Amino acid sequence: MAHDRRPIAGAPGPPMIRRTTAADERCEAAAEWVVRLAAPDLSEAEALAFDAWLAASGDNRAAYDAALAVWIEFGAEAPAVLAGLRAERGVRPRWGLRPRYAAIAAMGAAAAAAAAAVIVPALGPATVAQAYATAAGEHRSVTLADGTRIDLNAATRLTVAYRRHERDVTLAEGEAVFDVTHDLRRPFVIAAGDRAVRVVGTEFDVRRRAGQLSVSVARGAVEVVPAGEAPGEAFRLHPGQRLEHAEGAAQARIALIAPDEALSWRSGRLVYRGEPLAQVVADLNAQFRKPIRIADPALAAEPISGVLVLDDETAVVRRLALLVSAHTVPSDGGVILQRNETPPKR
Amino acid sequence: MAQGAEWGTPEIVPKPPSDPIDNAAASAPADPLVALYLARREILLRFFAGRTGSWAAAEDLAQELYLKLSERPPGPEPENPGALLYRIALNLMLDSARGSARSAAREAEWRRLNRTQLGGEEVAEQAAADEAAASRQRLRHLIAAVAELPPQMQRAFRLHKLEGLSHAQTARAMGLSVKSVEKHVSAALKALTARLQP
Numbered sequence: 001m002a003h004d005r006r007p008i009a010g011a012p013g014p015p016m017i018r019r020t021t022a023a024d025e026r027c028e029a030a031a032e033w034v035v036r037l038a039a040p041d042l043s044e045a046e047a048l049a050f051d052a053w054l055a056a057s058g059d060n061r062a063a064y065d066a067a068l069a070v071w072i073e074f075g076a077e078a079p080a081v082l083a084g085l086r087a088e089r090g091v092r093p094r095w096g097l098r099p100r101y102a103a104i105a106a107m108g109a110a111a112a113a114a115a116a117a118v119i120v121p122a123l124g125p126a127t128v129a130q131a132y133a134t135a136a137g138e139h140r141s142v143t144l145a146d147g148t149r150i151d152l153n154a155a156t157r158l159t160v161a162y163r164r165h166e167r168d169v170t171l172a173e174g175e176a177v178f179d180v181t182h183d184l185r186r187p188f189v190i191a192a193g194d195r196a197v198r199v200v201g202t203e204f205d206v207r208r209r210a211g212q213l214s215v216s217v218a219r220g221a222v223e224v225v226p227a228g229e230a231p232g233e234a235f236r237l238h239p240g241q242r243l244e245h246a247e248g249a250a251q252a253r254i255a256l257i258a259p260d261e262a263l264s265w266r267s268g269r270l271v272y273r274g275e276p277l278a279q280v281v282a283d284l285n286a287q288f289r290k291p292i293r294i295a296d297p298a299l300a301a302e303p304i305s306g307v308l309v310l311d312d313e314t315a316v317v318r319r320l321a322l323l324v325s326a327h328t329v330p331s332d333g334g335v336i337l338q339r340n341e342t343p344p345k346r
Numbered sequence: 347m348a349q350g351a352e353w354g355t356p357e358i359v360p361k362p363p364s365d366p367i368d369n370a371a372a373s374a375p376a377d378p379l380v381a382l383y384l385a386r387r388e389i390l391l392r393f394f395a396g397r398t399g400s401w402a403a404a405e406d407l408a409q410e411l412y413l414k415l416s417e418r419p420p421g422p423e424p425e426n427p428g429a430l431l432y433r434i435a436l437n438l439m440l441d442s443a444r445g446s447a448r449s450a451a452r453e454a455e456w457r458r459l460n461r462t463q464l465g466g467e468e469v470a471e472q473a474a475a476d477e478a479a480a481s482r483q484r485l486r487h488l489i490a491a492v493a494e495l496p497p498q499m500q501r502a503f504r505l506h507k508l509e510g511l512s513h514a515q516t517a518r519a520m521g522l523s524v525k526s527v528e529k530h531v532s533a534a535l536k537a538l539t540a541r542l543q544p
Contacts, residue, residue: 030539050393064392074488078507078509081489082504219511
């Protein structure tokens with residue numbers, strides 16, 4: 001019968017005998033379909049089986065819609081739910097035990113944590129901050145002791161200090177993508193001006209140039225909180241979100257982004273969706289030695305949408321000029337972007 | 347293929363299909379694939395929503411699929427139109443040139459679902475006080491429901507759904523097979539759905 005079909009064809013059930021109602025089986029199949037559909041290797045045959053299962057009865061559709069609604073809700077609330085779970089459980093549970101042993105395991109973990117707290121201070125090495133910097137046009141990739149990877153964009157300075165209870169990074173200037181190794185006991189904190197970015201395990205981009213901070217999340221969850229006495233609210237970001245903040249301001253705004261694009265500078269591409277020309281030029285000036293300037297403020301505010309492939313500076317500047325109907329004028333060692341006198345008419 | 351005449355649009359789907367499709371429906375399309383698409387649009391929407399975890403992205407993809415089908419050059423009648431339809435639908439999702447459409451979709455989804463406070467321009471989206479209290483209450487239920495899951499289920503669900511790891515990455519993190527991870531996650535979803543539905 002069509003409504004008995006399951007996403008995993010022929011998968012054996014649990015060995016024990018279960019008494020299940022039709023409604024219960026339906027809910028189980030619905031949940032399996034929601035999870036299976038998200039798999040990257042979903043086959044055409046499975047897609048057709050799903051179609052047939054869904055078309056078989058209104059009850060199947062209702063069960064699927066109910067499971068999917070919960071799935072989507074958790075997707076949207078993921079950072080808040082994670083934060084709630086962390087707050088609820090101060091101690092990291094031992095996974096893989098059956099529920100009735102969970103309480104004992106938690107006590108064991110607490111005891112272990114207490115023991116570790118006694119031992120570590122005595123053995124903990126003195127913290128040494130390590131500085132990393134890139135020149136204009138230089139990219140650099142750094143792997144830290146815990147496996148965390150930092151890709152530094154051009155003209156970037158940052159320092160790393162691993163402490164007992166915290167992994168601290170200070171971003172003085174520039175931009176970097178962080179792929180942070182999970183460590184629930186040692187949060188990863190990036191200080192960037194008057195904001196701190198707090199992480200558990202995730203991949204994201206932090207950019208601080210000319211008093212403008214932006215944090216773009218590709219994977220996992222990140223918190224951005226005002227540093228010290230700085231005004232403003234704390235934000236939790238999840239994949240696809242970017243926080244933009246002008247240093248000194250209380251406000252921040254959240255934009256929605258394609259994470260691949262935000263991190264694409266690593267492969268020599270800059271992707272813009274309506275950012276002002278001034279920001280594009282600031283990015284290019286970090287990549288190239290010959291400075292680019294913009295002739296007038298109105299032109300600097302012009303929104304740019306497009307992909308710039310970073311090959312040869314002259315070619316990049318020419319393509320950029322085409323995007324804003326401007327031309328370039330050479331000027332002591334660099335170029336100036338000027339708006340075309342008469343806009344092309346047809 | 348059975349066509350469910352009785353079903354309505356789920357409440358979460360924001361709006362009915364956009365105009366081009368309605369127009370096309372009015373003047374019975376010649377292409378069998380387009381006809382099939384129109385007959386199965388509700389199922390395809392659910393397919394895409396399951397695939398992407400977002401109704402807004404699903405609407406986008408359904409629209410993209412329609413455009414792709416209607417641009418197809420006329421050819422011989424396909425042997426198995428259903429299989430071809432899903433093959434095109436699956437390929438559509440592998441297509442990487444859909445970034446901008448997706449970010450718009452994400453934005454819509456996020457606007458609809460996000461009730462937390464935001465600074466700056468998004469403040470207008472902030473819910474009224476009683477609604478905010480209701481959403482905090484709901485959030486507590488979500489957290490409690492996950493916290494009550496058995497450990498393996500909870501960990502699989504947390505790593506995959508909440509922390510955004512793929513099935514394969516979750517499997518590596520837990521030392522399990524991908525199939526086992528899928529089983530744990532779907533068992534978790536089943537339990538959560540039962541717990542959170544009225």
